[in-house]
Amino acid sequence: MSKNAGVYLDIADAIRRDIVSQELAPHTRLPSEPELAVKYRAARATVRRALAKLQDEGLIYSRQAVGSFVAEPRVEQDLDHLTSFTEFMVYRGMKPGSRLIETGTQEVTDPESPILHYLGLRAGAKVLHIRRLRLGGREPLVIASTWLPEARFPDFWQHDLASKSVYEIMGESGHKPTDAIQTIESVTLNEVDAKLLALSTGAPALRICRVAYASGLPVEYAIDLYRGDRTKFRVRLGVLEKRLSAQIHSEQIAI
Amino acid sequence: MSKNAGVYLDIADAIRRDIVSQELAPHTRLPSEPELAVKYRAARATVRRALAKLQDEGLIYSRQAVGSFVAEPRVEQDLDHLTSFTEFMVYRGMKPGSRLIETGTQEVTDPESPILHYLGLRAGAKVLHIRRLRLGGREPLVIASTWLPEARFPDFWQHDLASKSVYEIMGESGHKPTDAIQTIESVTLNEVDAKLLALSTGAPALRICRVAYASGLPVEYAIDLYRGDRTKFRVRLGVLEKRLSAQIHSEQIAI
DNA sequence: AGCCTAATGCTGTCTAGACAAGTATCTCCT
DNA sequence: AGGAGATACTTGTCTAGACAGCATTAGGCT
Known part of the structure; x- marks a missing residue:
């Protein structure tokens, strides 16, 4: 699992697994970023990057000064950079x-x-x-x-x-x-x-x-x-700018 | 100009202005990230965030260990999160x-x-x-x-x-x-x-x-x-993951 | 009881530094 | 002259810490 492709990807995978395996209900609050940082022995910036990826995938959302939450299930959230x-x-x-x-x-x-x-x-x-x-x-x-x-x-x-x-x-x-x-x-x-x-x-x-x-x-x-x-x-299209990078929209073909 | 909405946005605007006003030719190399950090009196992470935004807009691209370059002009690169x-x-x-x-x-x-x-x-x-x-x-x-x-x-x-x-x-x-x-x-x-x-x-x-x-x-x-x-x-759709956040695809309506 | 205020904790932003990995260039040796 | 290796520089990743802005909560006052 833990390739050398980046720690933040591993953390994102781990959190994603937690969400889907424990079948957390939508709008359940995730642990705070400092807590996640302790849990995964990483800096908060790295945790934030992992959360940003999950947010881009549409799996979680965040509210300023409140926390990160499990998003409502949408359509096939995990297909992202499919093109071919x-x-x-x-x-x-x-x-x-x-x-x-x-x-x-x-x-x-x-x-x-x-x-x-x-x-x-x-x-x-x-x-x-x-x-x-x-x-x-x-x-x-x-x-x-x-x-x-x-x-x-x-x-x-x-x-x-x-x-x-x-x-x-x-x-x-x-x-x-x-x-x-x-x-x-x-x-x-x-x-x-x-x-x-x-x-x-x-x-x-x-x-x-x-x-x-x-x-x-x-x-x-x-x-x-x-x-x-x-x-x-x-x-998938975004309106606001959030978290790390500017804008995030997934996309793909459907039958 | 410099609202309190975030330093990295100001830096992104400044670099964008430099690119369009000086009409830099496509594939011209930008100053390195440390140089930009000195120029704008910011940390490299902040400069990187500004560059990530420009990359998401399609205005620049980067090659590992080489530099950031002006991208070839595409279609209306600056409209990003238009929806209404x-x-x-x-x-x-x-x-x-x-x-x-x-x-x-x-x-x-x-x-x-x-x-x-x-x-x-x-x-x-x-x-x-x-x-x-x-x-x-x-x-x-x-x-x-x-x-x-x-x-x-x-x-x-x-x-x-x-x-x-x-x-x-x-x-x-x-x-x-x-x-x-x-x-x-x-x-x-x-x-x-x-x-x-x-x-x-x-x-x-x-x-x-x-x-x-x-x-x-x-x-x-x-x-x-x-x-x-x-x-x-x-x-606009991305395939790879780059720079800061996972992936970035802009999108909007055209007549 | 009800309202206001202060404390607390969280996300969002930024800094300064370090190391890793990759590329380009220069130097030295043959 | 030409090739190979060392070197310097650049991007990419990560750490540890700090502060601001905001929302919620708890405490105190009326």
């Missing part, structure tokens, strides 16, 4: 599937192309393109198109797309995404896409446009088309 | 408008009602209901329905909905939301809603279901229907 489709389907207990529609290396010549713009490339740059139909079980769920800058992934095609996720391959090249910006909008399907998703033309769908960054550099531009009848997105 | 429709429209420079469709106090008798479930109430509880058509400029943008538990806002109707936002009124009762969970899905409009939004039946729309919390207690259940041709949602 594969990871998510595994978590959901569904078998992730994939059908390649198109792959290859393209040279983007149109200087107005959003691919160039979002990846920060100049006209004429080469990009890797993957277009897949993603399945959950046997049902088609998403049409996923992603573009990666070729310069950063020169030996991308050496890897096996069937056995590894795109994010895994990106990680092996030292450019695993650390954060991303997505825009979500509602569209109706055209004839081609509807056919792929086994729906009728005009059915509602979610169009998600994502730019993912590693060390401040854009490394992925993606457009996903989720079928609207099987997909919801869940977003 | 009114605030957002003001920010956008559009005049927020409102047309009341329905208001009143309801007694919810159906024990299966999602309103009861999400607000943590028992059958028979009373809720305040507001249903409005929200306008940006002169165009209808959203059909917004919200339910609040009456027990926590007994004198809600004394306030003037025309001059204050719902969140302002909630704040005056001591229950300003601090965080929320939203689900976003794609739907097509039925005849009634399409007419309100001045669209044709079957047009795409985003349906957002939100539960907002104050001090760990649910205080708002809302369903918003955004017209799909004028609305995108932007979400």
Whole structure:
């Protein structure tokens, strides 16, 4: 358990275990920070950091000068930094599937192309393109198109797309995404896409446009088309600033 | 400028000003944390906290043992904890408008009602209901329905909905939301809603279901229907854990 | 009894210092 | 000249202690 990844993570795990195993009722008060510091033989700042993590997860909340309390159960509080489709389907207990529609290396010549713009490339740059139909079980769920800058992934095609996720391959090249910006909008399907998703033309769908960054550099531009009848997105958002860091919002995909 | 809201916020503001006013190029290295500590006469921990905030905003990124760097410009990095429709429209420079469709106090008798479930109430509880058509400029943008538990806002109707936002009124009762969970899905409009939004039946729309919390207690259940041709949602998501708190994802509404 | 005030304890913020782990650079040796 | 190792610097983590602001509680006064 206690890896060297940080004491505060161990303390957070311990407190989380206490909360779920003892099944503490919502709004039960936790021991005070000084008490927790004694219990875990750590400085109060370290305890606070652990509590901040739990608060970000939505497991506890705090009231100034009163204490920290167990929060009311919400939806799947523990999924936090899930991003990959594969990871998510595994978590959901569904078998992730994939059908390649198109792959290859393209040279983007149109200087107005959003691919160039979002990846920060100049006209004429080469990009890797993957277009897949993603399945959950046997049902088609998403049409996923992603573009990666070729310069950063020169030996991308050496890897096996069937056995590894795109994010895994990106990680092996030292450019695993650390954060991303997505825009979500509602569209109706055209004839081609509807056919792929086994729906009728005009059915509602979610169009998600994502730019993912590693060390401040854009490394992925993606457009996903989720079928609207099987997909919801869940977003957690904060309003106030609390505890340690400024702001905290979890997020992830839901079926 | 320098309110007593926290030194680290002042330092964050100062560094942010330096970055935007001097128009530092992306990937320019900032002074090291000890240097910044000397410059702002603060402890390194305080400087780190300011840097963490800027990192959460997407303005800078850091590489271990190397330094902190100016990030590439992204989309509207500074809007973080915007939530209220009114605030957002003001920010956008559009005049927020409102047309009341329905208001009143309801007694919810159906024990299966999602309103009861999400607000943590028992059958028979009373809720305040507001249903409005929200306008940006002169165009209808959203059909917004919200339910609040009456027990926590007994004198809600004394306030003037025309001059204050719902969140302002909630704040005056001591229950300003601090965080929320939203689900976003794609739907097509039925005849009634399409007419309100001045669209044709079957047009795409985003349906957002939100539960907002104050001090760990649910205080708002809302369903918003955004017209799909004028609305995108932007979400920022993090994968790794960095710097101070666990993880950080900003989020907000975009037109 | 009821009200006001002071004491207490808690979270929130900040300081000053230390060590660990990683990167970049410089120096020395071959 | 080129490579390898030592070194200095940077971020990341942690400690111990201090003070401020706030909420609750207990005590004392009317």
